[in-house]
Amino acid sequence: MRPGAGAARHPAITGALALAVAGTLGCAAPADEGITLRFWAFGREGEVVAELVPEFERTHPGIRVVVQQMPWTAAHEKLLTAHVGRTTPDVAQLGNTWIPEFAALEALAPLDSFVAASPLVDSAAFFGGIWVTNRNAGRLLGVPWYVDTRVLFYRSDLLARAGYARMPTSWPEWRRAMEAVKARGAPGSFAIYLPTNEWNPPILLGVGAGSPLLADDWQRGAFQQAPFRRAFDFYLSLYRDGLAPAMGANDVANLYQEFARGTFAMYLGGPWQLGEFARRLPAELQDKWATAPLPSEDGREPGRSLAGGSSLVVFAATKHREAAWQLVEYLAQPAQQVAFFHLSGNLPARREAWADSALARDPRVQAFRVQLDHVAPMPPIPEWELITSRVIEQAERAVRGGVPADSVLAALDRQVDQILEKRRWLLARARAERP
Amino acid sequence: MNRAPGSQAEGRAGWWFVAPALTLIGVFYGIPVLAAFLLSFTDFDLYAIGNLDTVRFTGLGNYAALLHNPVFWTALRNTLYFALVGGPLSVLVSLSAALLVNARLARAKGVFRTIYFTPVVTTLVAVAVVWRYLYHPSYGLLNYGLGQLGIGRIDWLGDPRWSMPAIIVMAVWKNFGYNMLIFVAGLQNVPAELHEAAALDGASAWQRFRHVTVPALAPTFLLVGVLTTIGNFQLFSEPYVMTQGGPLRSTTTMVLLLYEEGFRWWRMGVAAAISVVLFLIVLAGTALQIRLQRRAAS
Numbered sequence: 001m002r003p004g005a006g007a008a009r010h011p012a013i014t015g016a017l018a019l020a021v022a023g024t025l026g027c028a029a030p031a032d033e034g035i036t037l038r039f040w041a042f043g044r045e046g047e048v049v050a051e052l053v054p055e056f057e058r059t060h061p062g063i064r065v066v067v068q069q070m071p072w073t074a075a076h077e078k079l080l081t082a083h084v085g086r087t088t089p090d091v092a093q094l095g096n097t098w099i100p101e102f103a104a105l106e107a108l109a110p111l112d113s114f115v116a117a118s119p120l121v122d123s124a125a126f127f128g129g130i131w132v133t134n135r136n137a138g139r140l141l142g143v144p145w146y147v148d149t150r151v152l153f154y155r156s157d158l159l160a161r162a163g164y165a166r167m168p169t170s171w172p173e174w175r176r177a178m179e180a181v182k183a184r185g186a187p188g189s190f191a192i193y194l195p196t197n198e199w200n201p202p203i204l205l206g207v208g209a210g211s212p213l214l215a216d217d218w219q220r221g222a223f224q225q226a227p228f229r230r231a232f233d234f235y236l237s238l239y240r241d242g243l244a245p246a247m248g249a250n251d252v253a254n255l256y257q258e259f260a261r262g263t264f265a266m267y268l269g270g271p272w273q274l275g276e277f278a279r280r281l282p283a284e285l286q287d288k289w290a291t292a293p294l295p296s297e298d299g300r301e302p303g304r305s306l307a308g309g310s311s312l313v314v315f316a317a318t319k320h321r322e323a324a325w326q327l328v329e330y331l332a333q334p335a336q337q338v339a340f341f342h343l344s345g346n347l348p349a350r351r352e353a354w355a356d357s358a359l360a361r362d363p364r365v366q367a368f369r370v371q372l373d374h375v376a377p378m379p380p381i382p383e384w385e386l387i388t389s390r391v392i393e394q395a396e397r398a399v400r401g402g403v404p405a406d407s408v409l410a411a412l413d414r415q416v417d418q419i420l421e422k423r424r425w426l427l428a429r430a431r432a433e434r435p
Numbered sequence: 436m437n438r439a440p441g442s443q444a445e446g447r448a449g450w451w452f453v454a455p456a457l458t459l460i461g462v463f464y465g466i467p468v469l470a471a472f473l474l475s476f477t478d479f480d481l482y483a484i485g486n487l488d489t490v491r492f493t494g495l496g497n498y499a500a501l502l503h504n505p506v507f508w509t510a511l512r513n514t515l516y517f518a519l520v521g522g523p524l525s526v527l528v529s530l531s532a533a534l535l536v537n538a539r540l541a542r543a544k545g546v547f548r549t550i551y552f553t554p555v556v557t558t559l560v561a562v563a564v565v566w567r568y569l570y571h572p573s574y575g576l577l578n579y580g581l582g583q584l585g586i587g588r589i590d591w592l593g594d595p596r597w598s599m600p601a602i603i604v605m606a607v608w609k610n611f612g613y614n615m616l617i618f619v620a621g622l623q624n625v626p627a628e629l630h631e632a633a634a635l636d637g638a639s640a641w642q643r644f645r646h647v648t649v650p651a652l653a654p655t656f657l658l659v660g661v662l663t664t665i666g667n668f669q670l671f672s673e674p675y676v677m678t679q680g681g682p683l684r685s686t687t688t689m690v691l692l693l694y695e696e697g698f699r700w701w702r703m704g705v706a707a708a709i710s711v712v713l714f715l716i717v718l719a720g721t722a723l724q725i726r727l728q729r730r731a732a733s
Binding site: 076077385 | 478480481482484485486489491500572573593681682683698699700701
């Protein structure tokens, strides 16, 4: 070894030691002078929420927030393993479809008493359809942070060429518009793109037709019942009549490019795609695309979409429930919701926040505003995500495999009944125990 | 047999020496394996993590459900496809590479050995990123090359017919270096005198390979064959990072299905049943291989 190398290494080692010591002290210190909250947030939200934290720390002396950002793809597993390993954070962002699952695990702290005592958080200030997704078995387990739902994105120029100044509001008219778009489109082009490997299109149509999706207190599949059956026939007819291509999400290399080319004129998109369409479509198309609430079966009101988004939850295992609630309460304020919208593009869950000019003035965002008053919650049971994977499999059998709707929906109900067997048993047992 | 006095004490001491290793194996291997076996007879799931008394003993229910699950059969078929095509291909490529780097005419053997071994030690995720580019339907180097030969575009990872071959090629490329090293070690143990004697008797290079090298390598073949088979049946990371089991389940393997059931849906009972079935298949495959090898040797 060169003589200098050892000496040169010393400062590094000393530095590392100093850091380690400081680290230990840093962890120990808040025990007597304050609280450190661990806050898990995912994807882009995790990156930007860190910018909202300093103001919280300033207004809440004694509470320090450590934001841990992780990718969405790892979030679910990480949360579950954290629960099993008893290392859950104090506060986390949670997709509201995951709430039933974590409720079944008894992992979340009920927030009813906090909300009742809080002058700042009132259920009436939030979109009702979104708020209910945070309730489970009579308890409130989360506060909506941002909302997510699907609306129709469409090429207004292609629709106008087909003779429609605006998006029709009923299914029969919507279908005629699709036929007209298809008839005037270039060969090889379609009216709408509904990826065959996504559960959203058939489920959205089903919800729009008034299907409860699951029957008997979510104990059995309701996919063979009339409402879903009507929706599924409508869905299949779009492929059968060549209005939609039988392609999955992987078969379309670049969604935005194909939309720009006019390969399809309509698409069911979420709020995060507002930014993507604005960024990725060429400049000359920027005034030629629009959004509209989903059409409904009879056209009287906007059709129903699904209530999605993320909530803020407090984990039951936290030692700082009060401080954790303060962070949730803070992030649920209209001012923070607007700031968060400007940072991330996620739509606020609170109605007051929509008065912000950027939201109120943009007609494309307003379609979401209208849609959010017409949303249905997904079945609040932990098995729902597994059920959606079966929906995709069976819908693909019908679309690509040409299997008749009857046998596909019967198979789906059979599979769903099998998945829900445990739930039926648990409910029966609970009934038997209650005299 | 006449034992020396003290051999019993020696035996006891021997047990003490292996005790730490045995304890570790027992705690970190034996107990989990036993637990998984027991788990496979229950319906342990998400509810059970929340509340243990919701676990029910279901006997062979999980196994019966597996037999009726079309995805399980797809996964089994995909795994066999990978093992039966990818296994021999991998052994062939490793052996060829070993012969090349071991050839007497080869220069800079160390350099080539290192180059061939590099994929084995490279992180799979990094490899996957590069291979995804190679396989890209419009910009991929592979399709560009095929285009030069007048062959049309192939959507390697998006077409259910091509996805498994694409995974096989990548997995063989990623892993052949390991077996190559074992073969190189085996080749270096082939006595040079035998080759010389055969050459003097007028044997051609192919005859020498066929009748000197291959028989001498028999134990190496067995080792490589068994290791590769076991590895192939446990195929997981390559499809996990490249295709997530798609398109249309064409790259869903047994372990990927197990992972999905266990860690995505938390149906631990079902996942454990898959692992037991997989264990039995690997056991049978390995036993068959050893038997075939013995028969060939005798």
